[in-house]
Amino acid sequence: MDPKLLEILVCPICKGPLEHRRAEQELVCTRDKLAFPIRDGIPVMLESEARNLDDASA
Template sequence: MDARLLDILVCPICKGPLEHDKKAQELICKADKLAYPIRDGIPIMWADQARDLQVTPGTN
């Protein structure tokens, strides 16, 4: 992902900074505990597409 793009992208919910997780191909918002996917090099910045980092896989 282009570093210049990372500099201007913010969380669409809180407008806070995002961290790039290269291995998972996600942009992480620590404030909202959400991970936005990057698909084919394109960040998907829709809240309904974000993965909730507070939910433990396999639990409800």
């Protein structure tokens, strides 16, 4: 992912910062406990596509 893009992306729900987890290909919001997938280098910032971190180990 482009580092400049990572600097400006925020959680679409709380507008908080996101953690880039390269190995999992996800952007994680620790406040909302959601992981947004990155598919083909494009972050999918839809709540309906996010994985709930409470349901699985982070």
